[in-house]
Amino acid sequence: MIADVLTEAAARMDRAVESAKEDFATVRTGRANPQLFQRVLVDYYGSPTPLAQLASVGNPEARTVVITPYDKSALKAIEDAIxxxxxxxxxxxxxxxxxxxxxxxxxxxxxxxxxxxxxxKGEDHKVHLRGIRRKVKDELDALTGEVSDDDIARAEKELDALTRTHVDAIDEALKRKEAELLEV
Structure with a gap:
């Protein structure tokens, strides 16, 4: 039971770290990056559609991004969304x-x-990780009576270590992004 709870917590925290890295990638640096356009929603025939479903995004030069739509009628909508x-x-x-x-x-x-x-954004993602930790701790506390208090205490220590590891991963990604931003 405890192992399942901790495994699920690790998976949720891994997804949170990946989400943070993706979020950092959407902030532009000196170079043009096609990932900047990942979250662009284009109003395509009345429904918001991700740009990746409507066009290919290329990077032929350091500061230029070229977007080639699959349907030429979407050109104006893509231009407006950007x-x-x-x-x-x-x-x-x-x-x-x-x-x-x-x-x-x-x-x-x-x-x-x-x-x-x-x-x-980094702080928001770390707050999200701490929220996951809090929910998992509540799940562990709910197991009181089914498993020993020592097992729960050990699981909470593992949970704290897991949280610390994932917060450090976000901090490391944040440092890399800051260095990239400040690089001239």
Whole structure:
């Protein structure tokens, strides 16, 4: 029982760390990165559709992203969705066959803003991990009477170590992203 609870907790925490890494990847650095456009939703025939389902996203140059839609009628909708993206600061151009997005250089001030944004996202993800820990601890406490108190105490120590490991993983990803942001 305890092993199942801890295994499930580890899986949930692993997913939370992966989610944090994906979230960090959506914050732009000096280079253009196709991952910036992962969470873009395009209004395609009245329903929000992920950009990845409507077009291929390529990176031919360091500061340019080229988006080639599978359906040319979606060009205007894709262009509008990218223009409406918060924190991008780029103006997409549509040449009738594809959308080209040239990323402007980041100023020192903008880089500092992005570092603050990434730190905030990192803290949100760590709070989520602690929430998982709290729920799992409640599940372990509910097992009182079915298993010994010593087993529960050992499981809580394992849970704390597991939480610490995953928080450290988020901190490490955060450090890498900050270094990437501050690199000129």
């Amino acid at each position: 223009r409406d993206m918060p924190n991008l600061g780029a103006n997409p151009t549509n040449d009738g066959a594809l959308v080209r997005v040239t990323m402007p250089e980041l100023t020192a001030e903008r880089r500092k803003e992005y570092v603050k944004l990434v730190r905030s």
